[in-house]
Amino acid sequence: MADRYLHLTGTAPGRFLTRRLGLPQPVRLRRWTVGTPTLEGPLLHLTAGRSALGSTLAPVLAATGLKVTEHAERPAGIVVDATGITTAAGLGDVHAALHPVVRSLSTGGRVVALGTPPSPDDHHQAAAQQALEGFVRSLGKEIGRGATVQLLRIAPGAAASAESTLRFLLSPRSAYVSGQVIELTAAAPGPVDDWVVPLAGRTALVTGAARGIGASVACVLARDGARVICLDVPQAEEELSRTADRLGATALPLDITAPDAAARIAGAAPEGLDVLVHNAGITRDRRLANMPAERWASVVEVNLDSVLRTTDALLDAGTVNRGGRIVATASIAGIAGNNGQTNYAASKAGIIGLVRSLAPRAAAEHDVTVNAVAPGFIETKMTAAVPLLIREAGRRMNSLSQGGLPIDVAETTAWFAQPASSAVNGQVVRVCGQSLLGA
Template structure:
C-alpha cells in the first residue's frame, strides 16, 4: 500500500508544511537494486582509542571523495570515559556530511568481566549509537557491531554498509569466532549450490525471502499450506525452485520435509505465522492455541526433527521470524507476543548447542511495521502511527526482512549466531 504521507513530504510544499508544524519528515530510503547494488560514495574509516582488533584487515571499501556514503568507526579500544571523548571527537565533525540513506557503523568489543571501566565504556557505546540513530535523520542508519576478529566480520559489514540494510538501525550485533567455510564464495551468488526452505513462503514476507534467496543463488523450496499451493507453485516455478504443500503444525511435518529433501538442506527459514488478535479477557482458548501452535510449537518440532535427522547440513543456517511484539508487547496480542518471544528464547538457547553439535547457526529477524496486506487492513490512524513510530518515520518493506534473512543465511555469516535482529527502522516500541 502506498505511503501517501511519505510521498507528500518529498515535495516542496510538503517539506515546508511538515517543518512548520513539527511533523515527521521521513526520507525515501535507498534500497538495493540490480542496477544500483552499492553506494556511490565511499566509506570513511575512523578510530577511537587504540584498536584491539585481530585477524586479517577489513574488507576493502572505496574511500570517500566528498560526502561519505558511510562511516566505520573502530571503537574496540575504548576502555574508559576518556576514550569515549575520542568517539565524540571522531564523529562530531563528520556526522552531518554523511550522505542521505548513508550508514554509520561503530565497532565495539565484548564487555570485560574483569574490567568494569572497559565494560562501562563499551556499554556506553550502545546508548550512543541508539541515540545517534534517533537523531541522524535523512534515512541514515546507525548500528553497533561487537567483535574481536576482523576475519569474521566481512559479511556483516558488507550488509550493514550497503543499501540492503535500509530498515535496520539502532541494532547491536555480536560477531563471534569465524566458522570454517569449505568452498569459495561467489560474491554475487553466495548461496549457489545450496538449498533453502522457506515456510509460509507463498505470499508476503515469505515470498520476498524466497525471491531474495533465489537471487543469491539458492535453490528455493516454497512451503505453504495446501490452500496456498497454487501461489506457492507459481512462485517456485518463477524462481526455478520447487514447492511443498504442507501444514507445518502436522505432527509429522519435520519427517515429511526430510522426505521431500533427500539431498538435504542448507538454509531453513521459519516464516510461517498467523495472528488471532483479541484482548486476553475476550480470547477463547482456540485463538490462543492456534497462534502458539503455528508460530512456536511447529518451529520447535520441525527444527528438532531436521537437526536430529541430519537433514540440515553442517554449515547450515536456521533463521526464525520473531517480532517486536514479542520484544515489546502489543495490546490484543498476548498470544502472538508470547509466541514470538518464545522464538527469541529458542534462538538464544539453541544457538550455542546447534553450532557445537551440528555446525549450524540459529538467528532470528524481528520485523516491526512492514507494509503488507495485513498492515494495509489496519485502521488508518493506527496504521499511520505504526508507520511513524520509528527513527526512519516510515514502514518497512518485505524485502527489508528478506535482505536481513539473506545476510544471516550467507555462508560467511557463521560467526553471527544467537542474534535477534530487529528490522523495524529503530522502532520506538521496546527500544
C-alpha cells in the same frame, strides 16, 4: 498499500508544509537493485583512540566494495573503530572522531561503530563498551535523512569473520535496519566463490512462502543463488505454486503443524537443507479477557511449537547440513508487547528464547547457526487492513518515519543465510527502522 505521506514529503510543497508544522520528514530509502548494488560514495574509516583490531580490519573494509579513506567530504558510510575504548574517559575519543564529520554523511548513509563484547572481568571496560550501545541507539534516532547507525561487537580474533556482516550493514540491503547491536564470534567464515550469488549450490526451505514476507524471502534467496523449496499450507497451494514457478523453485504444500511435517520436509530435500527459514505465522488478535483458548493455542502452535518440533527433528535427523543456517521470524511484538496480542507476542518472544538457547549448542554439535529477524511495521496486506490512524502511527513511530517492506526482512534473512556468516550466531536483529517501541 502506497504511503501517500511519504510521497507528499518528497515534493517541494510537502516538504515546506511538514517543516512548518513540525511533522516527520521521511526520506525514501534506497534499497538494493541490480543497477545500484552498493552505496554511492566513499567509506570513511575512523579510529577512536587505539584500535584493538590492528591491521586485520583494513582488508575487511576493502572487501565491502567501497573506496576506503580517512578523509572524505561526503562519505556514504562511516566506520568508527572503538574496540580499544576501555575507560569512561576514552569515550571522549568516540565524540572526537564523529562530531566533526557526522553532518557530512550522505543522505541514506551508514554509520557502524565497532566495539568488543563487555568483559565480565573488567567492569571499567564493560562500562565503556556498554556505553557504546546507548550512544549508537541515540545517534540512530537523531541522525535523520534516511541514515542508519549500528554497533558491531567483534570478539577477539573475529575481525576476519566480519566481512559478510559489514557488506550487509554498509550496503542498500540494510535500508530498514537501524539502532541494532550485533555480536560476532570468532567462527571462521565459510567460503563464498561469488558474492553476486553467495548461496549458489545451497538448498533453502522457506515456510509461509506463498505470499508476503515469506515470498519475498524465497525470492531473495533464489536471487542469491539458492535452490529454494517453498512451503505453505495446502489451502494456499495455488498461490504457493505461482510463487514457486516464478522463482524456479519447488512448491511443498504442507501444514507445518502436521505430525509428519519434519519427515515430509526431509523427503523433499534428499540432499539435506543448507538454509531453513521458519517464517510461517498467524495472528488471532483479541485482548486476553476476551480470548478463547483455541485462539491462544492456534497461534502458539503455528508460531512457536511447530518451529521447536521441526527444528529439533531436522537437526536430530541430520537434514540440516553441517555449515547450515536456521533463521526464525520473531517480531517487535515479542520484544515490546502489543495490545490485543498476548498470544502472538508470547509466541514471538518464545522464538527469541529458542534462538538464544539453541544457537551455541547447534553450533557446537551440528556446525549450524541459529538467528532470528524481528520485523516491525512492514507494509503487507495485513498492515494495509489496519485502521488508518493506527497504520499511520505504526509507519511514523520509528527513526526512519516510514514502514518497511518485505524485501527488508528478506535481505536480513539472506545475510544470516550466507556461508560467510558463520560468526553471526544467536542474534536477534530487529528490522523495524529502529522502532521507538522496545529496546
